[in-house]
Amino acid sequence: xxxxxxxxALLAAAEPGVGPEDLAFHEELLVLDTHLDTPVLLxxxxxxxxxxxxxxxxxxxxxxxxxxxxxxxxGFFVIYTRQGPLDAAGYAAARDAALGRAAAIRAMVAAxxxxxxxxxxxxxxxxxxxxxxxxxxxxLENSYPLGEDLSxxxxxxxxxxxxxxxxxxxxxxxxxxxxxKPRWRGLSPLGxxxxxxxxxxxxxVDASHASDRAFDHLLELxxxxxxxxxxxPRAIFDHPRNLDDARMRRLAAKGGVMQLNTVFLVQHDSSxxxxxxxxxxxxYATLPPAARRALARDQAAQDAKRPYxxxxxxxxxxxxxxxxxxxGVDHVGIGADWxxxxxxxxxxxxxxxxxxxxxxxxxxxxxxxIAKIWGGNxxxxxxxxxxxxxx
Numbered sequence: 001x002x003x004x005x006x007x008x009a010l011l012a013a014a015e016p017g018v019g020p021e022d023l024a025f026h027e028e029l030l031v032l033d034t035h036l037d038t039p040v041l042l043x044x045x046x047x048x049x050x051x052x053x054x055x056x057x058x059x060x061x062x063x064x065x066x067x068x069x070x071x072x073x074x075g076f077f078v079i080y081t082r083q084g085p086l087d088a089a090g091y092a093a094a095r096d097a098a099l100g101r102a103a104a105i106r107a108m109v110a111a112x113x114x115x116x117x118x119x120x121x122x123x124x125x126x127x128x129x130x131x132x133x134x135x136x137x138x139x140l141e142n143s144y145p146l147g148e149d150l151s152x153x154x155x156x157x158x159x160x161x162x163x164x165x166x167x168x169x170x171x172x173x174x175x176x177x178x179x180x181k182p183r184w185r186g187l188s189p190l191g192x193x194x195x196x197x198x199x200x201x202x203x204x205v206d207a208s209h210a211s212d213r214a215f216d217h218l219l220e221l222x223x224x225x226x227x228x229x230x231x232x233p234r235a236i237f238d239h240p241r242n243l244d245d246a247r248m249r250r251l252a253a254k255g256g257v258m259q260l261n262t263v264f265l266v267q268h269d270s271s272x273x274x275x276x277x278x279x280x281x282x283x284y285a286t287l288p289p290a291a292r293r294a295l296a297r298d299q300a301a302q303d304a305k306r307p308y309x310x311x312x313x314x315x316x317x318x319x320x321x322x323x324x325x326x327x328g329v330d331h332v333g334i335g336a337d338w339x340x341x342x343x344x345x346x347x348x349x350x351x352x353x354x355x356x357x358x359x360x361x362x363x364x365x366x367x368x369x370i371a372k373i374w375g376g377n378x379x380x381x382x383x384x385x386x387x388x389x390x391x
Contacts, residue, residue: 022358025367026071030129031353032375033075034163034259034333035139035208035230037340038062040080042104045286049108057292058284061338061349064115067134070350073375074125074135076163076229077105078340079156081145083170083177091147098145102138102159109136120160122382125375139163139206139229144172148190150197157201162382163229164198165206166191167214176211178240186213192221199223202389204382207231208259208335211240215247224385225255227378230335230342232264233326236319239264245326252331255384257377259335260320262342265311273302313346317359329369333377 041047041060052065062072079101084090109116117133119125128135138161146152153164166174171183174191187195195218198205205222206229207215218226228251234242241264243251248258280287280295287295323332336342338350347355360370 017362018354018358022361023071023354025361025370026354026357029071029073029357029371030126030375030379031071031073032125032135032333032378033072033338033350034227034335034378035141035261035337035340036062036075036077037080037141037338039077039101039105039108041339042101042108044283050112055343055349056296059281061343064112064134066349066351070353072134072350072353073129074119074137075335076137076139078139078141079105079161080141080168080340083142083144083168083172086173088147091145094145095147095152098140098156102156102161105136105138106159118160120162121386122379125379137162139165139204141165141206141229142168142172142209143174143194144168146194148173150190150193153194153197153203154201157203161203162385163204163206163227165208165229166194166210166218168209175214175217177214178209178211180211182211182213184214186211187217187221192217195221199385199388202385202387204385209241212244212247215243219247219250219254219256222254224388225257225381226251227256227381228258228335230261230263230337230340231258232261232319233258233322235326236315236322237264237266248323248326252327255331255381257331257333257381258323258327259333259378260316260323261335261337262311262316262344262347263337263340265315265319265344266309268341269302269306269308271306274306274308277302309344311344313344313352313355313359316344316347317356320356321363324373329365329372330377332373333375334373 050064053060053063055061079098081094081098109118116136117128119135119137125135140161143164143166167177169177169179171177171180174194175187176182176184205218205226207218207226208228208231232242234244
């Protein structure tokens with residue numbers, strides 16, 4: 001679901017605190033984000049990834065010009081499927097939707113062959129970035145579209161998908177969700193078989209959205225390190241989507257990585273009025289001028305009444321610093337959940353990513369450690385998955 005931030009959040013790399021040296025170093029880094037929900041936008045009439053969009057106008061946070069402006073070299077573009085009924089019809093509809101979204105990602109890349117490229121291996125990232133191309137890995141958020149047929153996991157792997165999570169916001173056939181009542185007490189029997197197949201194929205296991213007990217099972221049973229592609233510390237905000245410090249330490253001890261998101265830092269506005277604004281925002285490209293002006297007025301009124309979020313860039317950095325302190329710099333990355341609800345006041349879209357680099361440099365962090373956070377740790381886990389499959 002796409003969400004809306006107040007207008008004051010539209011600040012980017014030119015903000016105070018980001019100096020020329022920060023920007024120059026940021027450009028040298030291999031900058032990856034592990035959870036880009038942008039493929040949902042490809043289905044909007046009139047929305048094109050190659051155009052420069054404004055967040056305040058159409059609620060989007062990632063496009064090709066903004067990736068270039070923010071120094072985002074690439075990441076995992078998400079094949080997301082909303083949870084539906086656990087029956088044959090539900091599985092078939094979800095499968096078709098997921099295949100359609102995978103095709104849309106390929107079409108997006110094909111439309112920009114000089115600026116983008118699909119990637120399936122860890123060692124492809126650096127050469128693609130050096131060639132000036134944005135790196136497009138693919139991930140499967142919610143394995144619900146697989147139904148009960150794990151051969152479909154092999155099919156998605158064949159299409160280039162290299163990361164998958166078993167579950168989303170509701171329990172499914174594979175696992176319990178962090179935001180639902182327990183059914184399986186962790187992974188289901190089919191979920192355990194799913195994990196075995198993930199390891200065999202060399203796909204990165206994503207535990208974001210999994211319940212605490214499902215996370216425990218994934219960590220205990222996986223033959224490769226586990227990633228949380230877009231999660232955060234429960235010590236910063238007590239929400240079931242976040243992870244407690246003890247589990248964060250266990251994740252690090254097993255070689256895993258938590259990719260810090262920007263969503264679960266404070267309580268958000270999830271009112272019916274906000275949902276109605278989201279629906280109108282989704283159709284922005286097709287709205288006549290008068291309807292666009294009316295939408296802007298209504299957005300301002302809702303933000304004055306109840307902002308979507310009060311979270312700031314400083315709140316995000318507090319979350320990131322906590323994760324580094326608890327887990328160590330080798331086990332932390334960035335997965336902000338862009339175009340899926342992410343963003344904070346002061347960092348509304350990917351143009352503002354240099355702010356993170358500048359803040360880490362101001363903390364005195366070494367260039368090598370900053371490089372780990374921005375992509376090195378993610379690629380290490382992908383290499384480990386590849387090595388396990390090769391064995």
